Amino acid sequence: MFKLAHLSDPHLGPLPDPKLIQLFSKRILGYLNWRRNRSGSMTGNCLEQLVEDMKAQAPDHIAVTGDLVNIALPLEIIGARNWLEDVGDPHDVSVIPGNHDAYVPGALRRARTAWLPYMSGDDADASPPLPDSDAVFPYVRKRGNLAIVGVSTARASGPWFATGRVGIKQTRRLRAILEELGEEGLFRVVLIHHPPFHNATHWHKRLSDASRVRAVIKRAGAELILHGHTHIVSRSSIDGPDGPVPVVGVPSASNAPGGKKPGARYNLFSISLENGRWHCQMEERGFTVTGEPVSSIVTDSIEIPAKPDLLPPAEGQSLRAPST
Template sequence: MAARNWKKGSFTGLHGLESALGLFYTRHMFRLAHFSDIHLGPLPAISYRELASKRITGYINWQRNRRLNLDHGIIDRITDDMLAAAPHHIALTGDLVNLALREEIERARLWLESLGPGEKVSVVPGNHDAYVPGALARCRRAWADYMTGDDGRAPTGRTAFPYLRVRDRVALIGVSSARATAPFMASGHFSKAQAKRLGALLDRTAAGGLFRVVMIHHPPVRGATHAAKRLYGIGRFQKIIRKHGAELILHGHTHKPTVHRIEGQNGMSVPVVGVAAAGQALGSAKPPAHYNLFEIEGEPGAWQIRFSRRGITDPHGEIGEVSGALLSPGK
């Protein structure tokens, strides 16, 4: 992480006086990029056998809707702009693929490598990555470098989530809500076992004075999406945040640029931030593609977050700042 340091003695006037008094301070800023719901296309060739499952409904949806509303040239422009912003870390909250075909999963691995090495990019899976039974396990193996915590434990078992990565003074905690579901369903699940492990990680990182970012695919907010796409275990998740606290929660799934707040520790509210699909084209029902950029600085009890959305700003597909704000935990 690039830290900015100022020695007050290098300035004149008031700064020189402060230097004479022996004052010295360091200002840390951590830049975190967040995007989601890549849905890399086009679909590879698919066999009749592969369609003999829930994939038939997804395939029809791709042909009728998603294929027309996604512009993969936009994904390239979004990622180019994101990398030009030089984030210290990238958080990707799921749905890299569409039907979780083997070729899609491998293509997504190569695409992740184009973003950066595993230690610079953190991924949590989405419902499309777990589209049919067995798909999530394949994604975990293929994308292991991007889902492995600092303890080095590979994300192949049920206890691999949540994982923890500490980068400078920021704790990135990856939660998995992904699971295979029945046709016409896209729900997620947050289990009791995962809740217990999440609480322990939040306590440990709070004791270390870290800024805690929780990444999850499904929004942990009631009413954020309709019943067939909801997260089961919202109450359990919110109870953990209320008891143990967090500073920022990132999610995908809805393809919408939203900011909600849920209750954290000691009555503090925690921002819950969603994002448009990274490849969403102009002119569709959902907001066009963008990513979130956070600049985090401060200290426990006084964190500051400068938050901007960067994405399509005109009909020609130019990328720029869509909106910006200060977004911090608060009462």
């Protein structure tokens, strides 16, 4: 049994006081949004309690699917690194960036430099990230029978836009990686900030090349896709070669209950291989009522596509065991 925790969009606060010159960009809109809206609904207290509860569940690994910061000020990026160190060791925590982490040109490079140990593959060294933002993605981390594949959709976008894009080069690498991991018989978990399914969000917040991602999954397959971005409970699927691939999103990890969006939550996935079939049990944990502690909200089974070579063998045949 492997326990994977997933949280997203902590939008760490409070926001540092920006210099005036730092607001001569799209940041002015995000700054005003924080002051008028998010500073009241996204609280560090909720996030702190959520992380404490998550640690108490003793997950084997933690996935954070982007938007650690708000307007990507340098002090925010440093603060996010400190927060990640409190969440866990880089070996046990996998991170991908979101659109807020790439809020203005140059922000994503600074975030990648600061958070590199948390969003690089097992075969990466500690050298500074390459100038090409796509060069380190997708990254791969193998933990037991799981393969965690981190994809970046983070792009600096114009005012009033929160779109994401994977890009052609990264998409090609993603397909090759998923095919190779599939041949190894691993449970492939794809981490992506923007949801890749149809009509996932408003047009100005969409994944602009979602159809390209769906084509890769349909050809190469995956067992589970985890996303953030929408700040709501999200359960969907996209076509895979062996059946529908589940796509699961989670609300913001810092949102207080009682507002327009659900209270802060994280999802806990218990994954096992039994009789040649992958089994995945998901538990939602978080806040539902103001003033109440973190609690279990929903427990449900996630249907995982059955790969033909992992099905129980016919009489006289042996079962192919996944790599560890």
